[in-house]
Amino acid sequence: MAGLEVVLVTPDIPWNAGNLGRTCLAAGARLHLVRPLGFSLEERHVRRAGLDYWQHVDKQVWPSWDEFEKELPGLGRSYFFSAEGEKDLWQLDLRPPTVLIFGRESHGLPAELREKYRESLVKIPMEPGPVRSLNVSTAAAIAVFEARRQRSMVGRSESR
Numbered sequence: 192m193a194g195l196e197v198v199l200v201t202p203d204i205p206w207n208a209g210n211l212g213r214t215c216l217a218a219g220a221r222l223h224l225v226r227p228l229g230f231s232l233e234e235r236h237v238r239r240a241g242l243d244y245w246q247h248v249d250k251q252v253w254p255s256w257d258e259f260e261k262e263l264p265g266l267g268r269s270y271f272f273s274a275e276g277e278k279d280l281w282q283l284d285l286r287p288p289t290v291l292i293f294g295r296e297s298h299g300l301p302a303e304l305r306e307k308y309r310e311s312l313v314k315i316p317m318e319p320g321p322v323r324s325l326n327v328s329t330a331a332a333i334a335v336f337e338a339r340r341q342r343s344m345v346g347r348s349e350s351r
Contacts, residue, residue, distance in 0.1 A: 193219070193287060194267060194286075194287025194288035194289060195219070195220040195221070195285075195287065195288075195289055195291070195335065195338055196221050196223060196266050196267060196288070196289070196290040196291070197211065197214075197215050197220050197221070197222050197223065197290075197291050197293075197331055197334075197335060198222075198223040198224075198225060198259070198290060198291065198292040198293065199211060199222070199223070199224050199225065199293055199294075199295075199327070199331075200225045200292065200293065200294050200295060200300060200301070200304070201225060201226070201227055201228065201229070201256075201294070201295045201301075202224060202228060202229060202230075202295050202296065202327070203229035203230075203295045203296045203297050204229065204230070204296050205229075205230035205231075206328075207326065207327050207328040208224060208228075208230070208328075209245065210328035210332075211327070211328045211331050211332070212244075212245060212248040212250065213244060213248075214328065214331060214332045214335055215248060215249065215250075215335065216244060216247055216248050216249075218335045218336065218338075218339055220249075220338075221249045221250065221251065222248055222249065222250040222251075223250070223251050223252075223253060223259065224250065224252045224253065225252075225253045225255065225256050225259050226252065226253060226254050226255060228252075229295070232252065256301075256304070263290065266288060266290045267287065267288025267289045267290045268284075268288065268289055268290065269290040269292060269308070270283060270289070270290065270291055270292065270311055270313045270334075271292045271300055271304060271305070271308045271311050271312050271313065272291065272292065272293050272294075272300070272312075272313050272314070272315070272330060272331075272334065273294070273299055273300050273305055273312045273313070273314065274299070274314055274323060274324050275305055275312055275314070276313040276314035277312065277314075278312070278313050278314070279313065279314050279315065279316045280313055280314070280315050280316065280333070280334060280337055281316065281337075283313060283337075284341070285337060285338035285341045285342070286341065286342060287342070289338060291331065291334045291335065291338070293327050293330060293331050294327070295327070296326070296327050299324070315330055315333055315334070
């Protein structure tokens, strides 16, 4: 899906990055991984994590957030996912170009990014209760397929 960028900032867990890579592959989105990574991308490590489709994923690995951030304005409207978000996913216009940004599994987005991009923080609505957050690959899959749903609705309404 042209114009959909998915970003993992300093991910910790290879299986989550791999699952999100599979989601991006299935949705036609591009995956961005921002270093430092909590795992190796060497072929033998990727294979051991069960990522036999990894070579097909449209991905880009960035050396740091600072390097990625320089390119961010040219990629599209950016949404930073956090439980602290005021807006919820269902309120967003996810037409292209769109950038969906997620933090690491253990801590979410760094505090400085949550503060700097406070106006762009988004949450996934959940029932009140003991669950603080969703697994990052689950949260990203929800957002990616909401973007697909919205884009398919635009195509349907334009053909009427």
